[in-house]
Amino acid sequence: MARLMFDAAAIFTVLFAAVMVVHRHPVKSVLALVVSFFGLAVCYVMLSAPFIAAIQVIVYAGAILVLFLFVLLLLNVPEETRGRDPRPIQRILSGGALLVFAVYLLGLLRGHGAPAGGPGGTVSFDVAPLARLLFSRYLLPFEALSVLLLAALVGAFVLAQQEKGETRR
Amino acid sequence: MIGGIPLGDALLASGALFLVGLAGALLRRSAISIFLSIEVMMNAANLALIGYGSALGTREGQIVVFFVIAIAAAEASVGLAIFVALFRHKETIDVNKINLLKW
């Protein structure tokens, strides 16, 4: 049963990711991705990572993609034009490489297909062990992360600044 | 709910998702689309990590994903700032046309 739910959610995720890739309108792309991430969150839950699922929804879907939307709307980014790609070689090579890679990946996965994984039968919703790990062994990376976020904040601010004399866009 | 998820399923999903993201990164011309595809690829990796974590019965996988998501947030903000600055100057998001580093 859990497996079924997982598979469904997974297919859902991949499907909407594909939609995102295909769509020309940027806003529609982002929204498709939001939906896809919801599906991904369900997958996480099925894999006994409820906290991560929550984070995924709150941070990824809810903050990052929203940021994307903000930028798109702010700058009024146009639809991607249909047009002949002036460099078809790029597409050909990409396609070929992707095919090879796909084959490789599938071959790789075949080795791991056996259900040797999965320790227990139940899906666990326990968050406490995660918290314990995070605040003991991984405390330093955790704190460093906040510094990183600060740096990113400053960097983004500086990069996106308008130069003197430029009119507000 | 009964039954854990076999690792193979999770990995297959992760692989498929990765391929989708990769295709988008290579084949799209819009800068935003490429960026989004990269995010997809990162999530595929996250999925694989969680899958392994669950299969091995440890919480380490989730810890890593936690950090990955946080860093993805930072990276996205900076990347979008770059995108904003770029768009202001060039007025286009077609990466084919952004080639100042050309020989």
Place this chain on the structure above:
Amino acid sequence: MNPALPLWLVPALPLAGFLACGLLGKKLGKSFVTAAGVGSVGLATAVAYARLLPFFSGDHAPVVERIGPWITAGGFSADLAMRLDPLSALMTSFVTFVGFLIHVYSVGYMRHDETEAGYARYFAYLNLFMFSMLTLVLAQNFVLMFVGWEGVGLCSYLLIGHYYERQYAADAGKKAFVVNRIGDFGFLLGMFGLFSLFDSLDFDRVFGSAAADPAKYAPFLTVVCLCLFLGAVGKSAQVPLYVWLPDAMAGPTPVSALIHAATMVTAGVYMVARCNVLFRLAPEAMGVVAVIGAITAIFAGIIAVAQNDIKKVLAYSTVSQLGYMFLACGVGAYVAGMFHVLTHAFFKACLFLGSGSVIHAMGGEQDMRRMGGLKSKLPVTYWTFLIATLAIAGIPPLAGFFSKDAILAGVFEHERYVLWGIALFTAGLTAFYMFRLVSLTFEGSFRGTGEQEHHLHESPPSMTAPLVVLAVLSFTGGWIGLPRVFGEGADRFTAFLSPILLPLASAEEKAEHALSNGTEWLLMAVSVAAAVAGLLLARSWYVRRSGRPAEAIAASFPAAYALVAEKFRVDELYDALVVRPFDWLARMLWKVVDVLIIDGILNAGAFLVELAGDLLRFLQTGNVRNYALTLFLGLVGLLLLVIGFGT
């Protein structure tokens, strides 16, 4: 033997003189240089004689004084060691004494024309030369001898080029050095051969091993001896490496006297005499030595006849006399050869210094055609010069007669009649051209300019005193080696040198080869006759008939005369055969190999790098998608490789 005075002091004193004059001379002035430069040699002479006199009168056992270890490398070792034996004692005796006389002479000769720096430089190098020469003759092994050998060559170059602002002098110095080097190459090869044969370069070890086991070494010694002889050919100006000596006359005249007459050029003879043990085991080599000596003697003598520069005549005369010495050694008459070395040092030095006196009086003129009648103006010079000329011509009872006669007798004794004939003819030739020189210079009437005539004066005592001393020695010096016909034991010279120079000859051999008394007297008479004939012919042509017969001959055979006057154009021959090809080769190596090929390769390398860069920049498309694709393709490639190896 005076234990208080070590042998090494003898060369060390001039070395100190070199340092003093060289470092301090310019600052402290000419008087200091005179004191230091001449004083050091004087002291060295005194020290040498303090050791030599007891040696001469006591037993003549060789003395080896070891100063200390010098080179030890693997199987090879050479010590700093000096040797006093009859041969080295002989050499030291006249090198120091004649050297001292010439230093005294130089004071008068060089004092007025030179700057402080030039004067100091001259004496410094002259002292350095004395150091090198004394090291050469006192060395106990070939390596130390070679140090002295090279040192005298260096000093020769430095002193020939003393007037270095004159292009001719600088070129002459270089020529001397380069030609010498060719000889030195032979010497080195010989040393290598000796080491490989005997595992040592010490005289006692080498000669002792060779003497002890002749059959083992003899086959190889021919080559080794010829190589060593090549060194002597260079240093002692034999055919074909004599060309530097006439040009060396560009140096100051005392230098010519010391280096190119009395001492340095005799180093080759000394070396051959020292190695007589080896040469005796290589008869073919000895034959070569004799033949080259004879050829050189007559060849140089012929050239001397037609020279007009007073110093050039003396230079070719030196070459010719050196040929005599080698001829003697080559037939086995080593004692006679060394005898001639000694007497030649006396009279040739006297002749050169006398010519220096003449040139000094003539205000620098060296062409004999512009001289004449100097007899009355320069009496001391004239008389000493005349005595020395009689000596070199071989007129008894002067020194040259005894030594030259000894050589001729030796050659005849060893039944080399052709060489004897050549030597005899050359003796007559020597007398002729020397008396030609005397006649043109001192006899007759003055042919120079009025201004020169006004300037004529006898030289100061510092110059004439050495002349007198040398003249006396030229007169009496031969009396230590009277021929056997005057009685057994008259030949003290031979008795003195025999242990060193005649070790292998047994008494029977000596008796076998010995000439009868009658033959000896006859030979003596013949050689005197040849000398007198040359003398009379010269006087007849140049004094009584003012050179007209000679001019007539020259006019009748203009081509032949030109050839001889131009020294058979040997220098031009060498230029065409050797110098120009080398020049061409050097130019080739420069323009083609160095510039074109080597630089070309380097430049091509740089060019290729640039080209690669030019091409590679096309990878920078500036297109992000391209970069992403490239990354991905690389990844796929790597994965394929992993699949290939992993599965």
